[in-house]
Amino acid sequence: RSLVVVHFWAPWAPQCAQMNEVMAALAKEHTQVTFVTLEAEAVPEVSEKYGISSVPTFLFFKNSQKVDRLDGAHAPELTKKVQRHASSSSVSVGSNDSAKEDLNARLKKLINAAPCMLFMKGSPKEPRCGFSKQMVEILNKHGVSFSSFDIFSDEEVRQGLKTYSNWPTYPQLYVAGELIGGLDIIKELEASGELDIVCPKAQKLEDRLKILINKAPVMLFMKGSKQVAKCGFSKQIIEIINSTGIDYETFDILEDEEVRQGLKTYSNWPTYPQLYVKGELVGGLDIIKELKESGELLPILKGEN
Numbered sequence: 001r002s003l004v005v006v007h008f009w010a011p012w013a014p015q016c017a018q019m020n021e022v023m024a025a026l027a028k029e030h031t032q033v034t035f036v037t038l039e040a041e042a043v044p045e046v047s048e049k050y051g052i053s054s055v056p057t058f059l060f061f062k063n064s065q066k067v068d069r070l071d072g073a074h075a076p077e078l079t080k081k082v083q084r085h086a087s088s089s090s091v092s093v094g095s096n097d098s099a100k101e102d103l104n105a106r107l108k109k110l111i112n113a114a115p116c117m118l119f120m121k122g123s124p125k126e127p128r129c130g131f132s133k134q135m136v137e138i139l140n141k142h143g144v145s146f147s148s149f150d151i152f153s154d155e156e157v158r159q160g161l162k163t164y165s166n167w168p169t170y171p172q173l174y175v176a177g178e179l180i181g182g183l184d185i186i187k188e189l190e191a192s193g194e195l196d197i198v199c200p201k202a203q204k205l206e207d208r209l210k211i212l213i214n215k216a217p218v219m220l221f222m223k224g225s226k227q228v229a230k231c232g233f234s235k236q237i238i239e240i241i242n243s244t245g246i247d248y249e250t251f252d253i254l255e256d257e258e259v260r261q262g263l264k265t266y267s268n269w270p271t272y273p274q275l276y277v278k279g280e281l282v283g284g285l286d287i288i289k290e291l292k293e294s295g296e297l298l299p300i301l302k303g304e305n
Helices: 014-029 044-049 075-086 093-111 130-141 155-165 183-192 205-213 232-244 257-267 285-294 297-301
Strands: 003-009 034-039 057-062 065-071 116-120 147-150 172-175 178-181 218-222 249-252 274-277 280-283
Touching (some): 014 034, 014 075, 065 155, 116 130, 130 183, 205 257, 218 232, 232 285, 285 297
Parallel strands (some): 218 249
Antiparallel strands (some): 057 065, 172 178, 218 274
8 A cells, every 4th residue: 555656767867867866865764655766668568558758757656556647857846746645644634734735736737837728538639538529629629729637647636626626527628727617618608609719729830830940040859958858869969969069949849749749740850859950950860960970060050051
């Protein structure tokens, strides 16, 4: 019945080594918690089963059931989650009140994560109930720009949001942090013509990609960021660009599935990282390596070639 925390890591990622040190410290503090490290690329079938697309990722298990997840090297958040789950069996009133405050703060953050947030069963691409499927179809039909949260992925959010919003069922749609309602209310708003007024319109993906590609003279679309690369290829390309001294900006494609998939089609380039200069695709890691070896990389990054 105790808590098990599994760290999916990679030996090439320095942030994983840092988080292993954090785990070692937590293990001394929480002797009742079991901490496990798994090299993500050495167990591909396990990584695929649990949707591990970057490292570090932490999964939390209780009674052989996954109860929570943390993506990225966030030591304070890992500490908080371990403390919360380790003490969730405690019956002390004080700790329950504190856990409730933590959950409410988290729910508020999730609700405000995007101008329009849909809490549903499954994802927009793979809804896991008929009501969620209908809701997604209506929002898509009206070109509504929305982000979603799969309530099956987090039991604490699934139960807590019902109380927080005083709304017992899913899906639930929020606009600007305010609950609009469930499927029946969205159908009523659609019938009255009010839905188009209430919900923000989606920017066309192609327009959005053009804006992102031209956000800076040199734009790198990668897994992770300049500070924390989340795959070996992204890490290598950053090291090469850094060696040129040229200023550049990055976009983490793990943070936005629409951009991640859409840019592959838009640029006709199937993998990441992807480097753009003045809105034009230069290429991926192999091409950047070739350009560096030939001495052409610096002039290209400067926009001279």
